[in-house]
Amino acid sequence: MSETKRRPVVALTGASGYIGQNLLKKLTKYADVIALSRNGDHKQDTEHVTWRSCDLYSMADAEKGLEGADFAVYLVHSMLPSAKLTQGSFEDMDVILADNFAQAAKKQGLHQIVYLSGIIPESEKLSRHLRSRLEVEEILRAYGVPVTTIRAGLIVGPKGSSFPILKKLVKRLPFMALPKWTRTKTHPIALKEVLHALNKSIGNDRLSNRAIDVGGPEIMTYQDMMVQTAESLGKNPRILPVPFMTVNLSRLWVSLTTGTPKEMVYPLVESLVHPMTAKPENMDPEVSYGQMSFKDAVQTAIEDEKQEEENQKPSKNTQGIKMPAVQHDVRSVQRILLPEGKNADWAAQYYVHWLSTTLDPFVHTETDHEDNTQICLRLSRTPLLELSYSHERSTSDRALFYITGGSFQNTKRNVRGRLEFRKIPGKQECIVAIHDYMPSLPWFVYKYTQAKAHLIVMYWFRKHIEKMIEQSRVPHSV
The missing domain is CATH 3.30.530.20 (START domain)
Incomplete structure (x- = not known):
């Protein structure tokens, strides 16, 4: 989008998350941003960023959060618990979040929703995670607001879900026991190129009401990615193919090895049985074709993580901060x-x-x-x-x-x-x-x-x- 007399207003969900934070920097170059977060009132507004606290489980909150916006970017996923006691599946939680958001977007007259999803393989029996991603897309479209969906496979960046789990596996294991699903093909893409796709989709009428697959220059197996990640970390672990490890056993093994909550690991590992490669017919020349190799993307992610850890070292001013009381909700x-x-x-x-x-x-x-x-x-x-x-x-x-x-x-x-x-x-x-x-x-x-x-x-x-x-x-x- 080019600069205009009136800067467009973009509502960004998950603005304090790892993709949201990075996208925010791009958006403020040409747009005013309504940054939505559950704790937005504790954030400092800047010239082109207005923070709003918004609990998307509340339709009233969603309506207030989107007030005044022209476009919205939907980066929401509910795989982790949202209350002290959460009873229910992430799929059903995602239904509520998406439905509130879509209805609020309709009420506030938004011109477009840009949604980051996963690549949907051709399969009659999708995993829970991929079924949910597709259901959310359908709900966002249900009230008439144009939706552009960017579908990505494994996003290579310092935070998030899939790549940090993969990196922890490589880093912590002296040898890698690789079950059958590690030979499934996927289409990794660098974080900066996902950000480019999201950014270029906002206000882009040509991409309106389309689902666009994006991917990097290489189609790889998970085994290939683990070997190249190990090389980037200066490790040379032994590889041991394991034909008998089921997906259910694998997800438990991955959760225990990486220390990642099972609520996040289990749905992701269940999806790894599906080949997740971008389909040419769903790709667009402006946004789909990433240029950064997987190895370069890994190296960039590792360097960014080190820089972030350096910047977040505790200082004297951060000591003694009171944590909010736990809500018994x-x-x-x-x-x-x-x-x-x-x-x-x-x-x-x-x-x-x-x-x-x-x-x-x-x-x-x-x-x-x-x-x-x-x-x-x-x-x-x-x-x-x-x-x-x-x-x-x-x-x-x-x-x-x-x-x-x-x-x-x-x-x-x-x-x-x-x-x-x-x-x-x-x-x-x-x-x-x-x-x-x-x-x-x-x-x-x-x-x-x-x-x-x-x-x-x-x-x-x-x-x-x-x-x-x-x-x-x-x-x-x-």
Whole structure:
């Protein structure tokens, strides 16, 4: 994009992350940036950067975060837990984040969303991680805002996910036991060339509503990459092919060896069975073809990491800083099927009715004419939970309740606790989610009683709906 009289405004999600930080430097050369982060209020604004705190699990936050933006860059992924207790899969978390963002982009009149995803191989059975990346792309497109998707394989940079894991494996092992998946082909690309692709896509009408594959000059196996990374680190480990190591065993081995959380490692390793190479028909001459060799990209990443560590050495001024208190918050997200023709509003109302019927005679529910609900014990007048229905924030595809009372919630600390039912765009599926819930029970007691009970109840509800759908498909005899 060239300089214009009015600098465009770009909203950048994940602005404090490793790709976001680097992209921010490029964007400020020609645009004003709204830098979105969960802790944005603690950042210092500059001439062309305005920081905003934004929790994308909240649609209201997403709407405020995107206010005033012309374009947006979506660099969000939810593989790591987002609360003290997170119950649910990263795929279902990503649905909520993408849906909030896409709806907010539509409401604020954005001209384009640029989304960084992964290369999607031709396979009938994609890994969880790649299925989720594709689902997010479909959700971002669902509300009419043009989306440009940049699909990259392994990004070679000093931080992030895949390459640092690979580097740790090489660095820590005296010999490399390489299972079959290490001979799968992939298409690595240097971080700076991914940044170039993202930057060139913003405001580029020619790339609007397209998914673009990007890759470096070499197609390699993971074994090739590990050998070249070892050489760059001055190591010469012995290589031992291991034909019997399954993906499940590999992901555990990688997690233990590198010290990387299993929430991040497991989905990534599961994807390595797929060849992830850029397809010529999905490539674009302006953004797709990286020029930096893998070995040069590795050397650059190693040097950048050393420089960053040098710059971040603790000084006298950084001592004695108080860390924020740990929030005893809960996020619990589950996905259920919906009967044909039913929506999220139906799911919410049916759930309240089903809960009272299923847990009778111990629990009953009461709903008033405003759809506010109390969940109570039969023998007590004090409700366990009070749910206040938000008419203003609800639609047929999203039913939102604020948790406003009850003996199960911490009244003093609960600020944003809520329960929502959300239909997934284009699918007959619904997300049921509790956000920012603060329980009143002592944490250890809550974690192993009420939290587990909620999972069991949601499992029963999901199975009940599945049975209802199955029965509706059985032809009735005359």
